[in-house]
Amino acid sequence: MGLCEGEIAPSNSAAGHDFDHRSIIQTIPARRTICHPNEWSEYISIICSGWATSSIALPDGRRQILSFLLPGDIASLAGLFEPVCGPLIEAVTDVSCRTFKRGELKSVLLSRQDLLEKMTRNLLEEKKQADELAVDLGRRTAEERLSRLILKLQERLAKRGMVRNQSFEFPLRQWQIADATGLTPVHVSKVLGELQRAKLIEIKERWLTILDLPELRRVADRCVIKVHFSGPRTG
């Protein structure tokens, strides 16, 4: 069983080997809530197909999307130890997911060192992503945030074999992009428009194509002192 992003084939037989029989496949229509925050739940889900969001909503309507969940991703590892999952999980598209009983999943994990280590690495990776998000939101411009979002999605989808010719399905609404980048839908529209007019990307019929990868990367890292180097470097 792979708990690391991209390791799990997004098919139905994906998530578990030794305890598939203890899981249920569920289907959730687009825009529906998958998991309420601070609500008691016995279950933990892994996305098998479709996109979902994990977000935190403030009482006055503001909200921040913490991550987009793609096939193979676990909806809230946080739910493993606590009966409440913390963030709000919602389906972007129609989503199918495999659902496990919390207690069972936990005991299987705790009994197998290798799985446990995988889960820990997974959690560490999530933490790293969260840290990067904080940098994006705290210190990067709208252009950078949007370019980076696109590039990251592209990478993650590529790992799953869901990108062809720099094109991939892109079901996000602009208000969702806004909530993910800490911007306003209006501003997202403007900046996305600029990126398209500059021929860096194209968005059409819910598909996104990266037209100029190197340039998009430059915009995404407006800081990079263009080092073109000839070998692997680390510092």
Added chain:
Amino acid sequence: MGLCEGEIAPSNSAAGHDFDHRSIIQTIPARRTICHPNEWSEYISIICSGWATSSIALPDGRRQILSFLLPGDIASLAGLFEPVCGPLIEAVTDVSCRTFKRGELKSVLLSRQDLLEKMTRNLLEEKKQADELAVDLGRRTAEERLSRLILKLQERLAKRGMVRNQSFEFPLRQWQIADATGLTPVHVSKVLGELQRAKLIEIKERWLTILDLPELRRVADRCVIKVHFSGPRTG
């Protein structure tokens, strides 16, 4: 051994029971780097006294502080499985910390189910904090961010018995506060000034006092409307 924030007494004998003898106490002067990002290191440290920061720096000088490390905190759990710790760890004040060999710490952890679970919970808590930071940076105003930073520090210090009468030592420079809140030092100065003129807090001689906790909470959660006060105006 307590891996959860606040569980560890901030004394020297704090961090380990069964393997204290395998650790070294280190002292780092203020402003010095404790752990370089992306640099190979055999060691993992737990803060025993003093404050430190965990941050990510962009090549062009922008930086985002991800968290302040207080006595009892682990400097980068991420370092447990990877030889590089990711963020940059720096001492704010003089810091003393207990340092373990990565491999040894890891093997002890993996061999004891209870410790492992504690560590996992700890990691989940860190993730939760990171998520909240993202909400702050993405969706909250400067006033909110600063009030919340102060309140969170107060809570964490209180758990450690380091708060008396709503007062605690506050060694942070305004540029550090700026890097933690995604703001500019100049703007931090202005907003902090307002909070003080409004008698919500007082900062003097590296000590911070919360003068009006309920009101500060309200500002931190902007659920509430502007309160009129008759003191000096702020513009």
Added chain:
DNA sequence: CGGATAGTTGAGTTATCTCAAATGCAGTGG
């Protein structure tokens, strides 16, 4: 004393937001 580091304050700038109107598009029901 002189030089570095911090903090404050004011003036002007800018990135991003708010509001609003216009367009498109997709699904519904008559």
Added chain:
DNA sequence: CCACTGCATTTGAGATAACTCAACTATCCG
């Protein structure tokens, strides 16, 4: 099949939170 309603998106104009720059003061420390 069409009118209708509800979402999404685009675009413009004006407002504002936060930024930059710069000058001034205070503090620390050798």
